[in-house]
Amino acid sequence: MMLSSPDKPTVLVVDDTADNLTLMAALLKDAYRVKVANHGEKALAIVASGSIPDLILLDIMMPEIDGYEVCRRLKANPATRDIPVIFLTAKSDEAAEAQGFSLHAVDYITKPISPPILLARVRNHIALSVHTQMLQSLSVKLSRYLSPQVYKSIFEGTQDVSIQAVRKKLTIFFSDIKDFTKTSEHMQPEDMTYLLNSYFSEMSKIALEFGATIDKFIGDAIVIFFGDPQSLGVQDDALQCVRMAVAMQRRMAHLRSVWHDKGYRQPFHVRVGINTGYCHVGNFGSEERMDYTVIGSEVNLAARLEQNGEPDGVILSYETHALVKHEFDAEECAPLLAKGVSREIRCFALRNLHTADAPAAGVDLRYPGLRLTLEPEKLSPEARLQAIEDLQSALQVIRSQA
Known part of the structure; x- marks a missing residue:
């Protein structure tokens, strides 16, 4: 809900008594834009017309539909449910007051109206509403700097904002753009910005569709992981990650066609590496500045796989391949010797990646009583x-x- 006027907030006064409307309009007119309605249906029509007030003073005892019903309808509509409502009534019993608050009214003023009390309550609740809107706007802006799962867990209070990490088995995704530095040297900054932002936007949409936790963007690289703060289980996390990678590469094929039609002669080609293993995940940094991320040798291994992968392809570690081979067709590549990794790295490249009906490797069922x-x-x-x-x-x- 946004303020109706940059100069004066708008107050809608709803009362079936003309003297009360005149009195409240006179009290409020110096500080606020005042609209009046002498019955509930008219009040709802004013709000429905798009003239959203910043606060409603609402009489309870009115003919046809009372103030309770007006409030109930306002709160049932997403477009009007955040408008602060203050009930005005001659009723002073606790039951009436409790009913008003149960409908999410913000306050309750009894008649006869005291001008100082009315002005103070209106001023305080409009100020509180403005402050709430500012916090909501800030919250939306901050959410763009965090993965949705992390943002949600923080704002719901399920995750503490402190320096701590846990050890979990995750599936880590790395991707980067082949020859990005060389390509960028031959492009205007505006074109490079457009292509890179288009690429990040499209890949992020796909990542969120598959429930990924987007870790960070490092230059042209994307780091994503599955398994925290939400997990479907180790195997399903790995499957979701590989499904996401396939969807991304197929989307890239479409984007290259779009970019080529727009005159870009060197559209991006992306390499992807995926690994599954135990990592430390959580908040790392200082008390003043921290980052929710994942660290460990398995993360480095995913990066090494990506660096040795083929453009437009997806390369999996042995650990990831073992979890997804019943769904995805892959062929084993020559073992890798990567800096920082003491052992040979067994890896598998997905096949039929860009075929619309890419066949899976087949079926591999193994549980007590059945092996197929x-x-x-x-x-x-x-x-x-x-x-x-x-x-x-x-x-x-x-x-x-x-």
Whole structure:
């Protein structure tokens, strides 16, 4: 809700007694723009017309619909529910007052009206409303500097803003733009800003759709992780991360076409690396300035994978591949020797990444009483027919025991 006038806030006075309307309008006119309504329907019509007041003084006892019903309708409408409502009434019993507050009125003034009390209450509640709006606006602005999950957990009080971290098994995503420095040297700053912001915006939308925690942007690189502050479980976190990476690369193919049509000769090509492992995640920094992020050797490994990946591709560590191989088709690459990592890194590159109906690797089911590994692309036509018969027989056995 925004103030109706840059000079004077607007107060809507609703009362079915003409003398009361005249009195309150006279009291308020020097400091406020005053609108009046002599019944509830008229008040609702004024508000519905788009003339949103900054505060409503609302009589309770009115014909046709009373003040309680007017307030109830206002609070049921998202466009008007934040308007402060002060009830005016000759009723002074606690039950009437309690009913008013249960409808989320901000105050309750009894008749006969005391001018000093009326002016003080109106002034205080409009000032409080303005302050609340400022805080809400600031909150929205701050939310753009935090991942939505982190922002929500902080404002809901489920996460403390203090220097602390926990050890969790996460799936970490790294991406960067191939030859970004070289590409940027041949572009005007305005064009580079447009392309980079378009890229970040599109990738961020996809990340949020898949429930990712966006860690940070480092130059042209994006760091994302799954598993904190919300988690679907280690395997599902990994699956969501890889699904997100595929969606991003497919979106990049579309963006390159759009950028090319706009005259950009060197549209971006992105590399992606994904790893799963134990990391420390939480708030790091000082008491004055901290960052909610993830650290550890597994994070570095994800970065090394990305640096050795192919443009427009997705490369997975062995740990991530093991969690997602039943859904995604990948081929093992030559082991990597990366700086800072003492062992050879087994890695897998996703296949059929840019095919609309990219087939999964098959089926890999393993739990007590059942073990099934299926790679249909390796079956000959004869073997496929035999497999169908065998699987149907297996289904009959399972159903007979159900």
